Amino acid sequence: MPSTPHAALTRRERQIMDILYRRGRATAAEVMDEMPGDPHYSTVRTQLRVLEEKGHVRHEEQGLRYVYTPAVPRRSARKSALKHLVDTFYDGSPEQVVAALLGGDTSRLSDDDLTRIEDLVAKARKEGRR
Numbered sequence: 001m002p003s004t005p006h007a008a009l010t011r012r013e014r015q016i017m018d019i020l021y022r023r024g025r026a027t028a029a030e031v032m033d034e035m036p037g038d039p040h041y042s043t044v045r046t047q048l049r050v051l052e053e054k055g056h057v058r059h060e061e062q063g064l065r066y067v068y069t070p071a072v073p074r075r076s077a078r079k080s081a082l083k084h085l086v087d088t089f090y091d092g093s094p095e096q097v098v099a100a101l102l103g104g105d106t107s108r109l110s111d112d113d114l115t116r117i118e119d120l121v122a123k124a125r126k127e128g129r130r
Contacts, residue, residue: 012039013050013056016031019035020068021070025068028048028066028068029041031048056072058071085097
């Protein structure tokens with residue numbers, strides 16, 4: 001597991017990780033081509049090296065190129081980021097997170113979203129009673 005949670009990554013580092021998760025593997029030039037804005041090649045290489053030092057990516061050499069891959073499955077990174085978010089902004093309370101998602105003017109949940117959430121809650125209750 002990386003020493004730094006996914007949530008603690010900079011915006012550019014998250015963009016790089018998103019590209020690597022989507023592609024599975026990429027060279028620095030391929031990452032650079034998919035990044036918004038016009039980052040310099042040396043900047044992307046530096047950011048990839050930093051991500052590798054943090055334990056988020058690894059590389060293998062193919063000829064003269066480094067090919068980068070995520071070091072942690074996306075699911076694990078999501079869990080780490082979500083835990084960080086819940087702990088930081090909601091005092092570790094899943095109830096507060098759900099209340100924030102369901103309440104207020106910013107709630108954009110459709111009836112289908114609410115039905116799927118109800119199904120997840122029912123499933124969690126059922127699995128909790130085993």
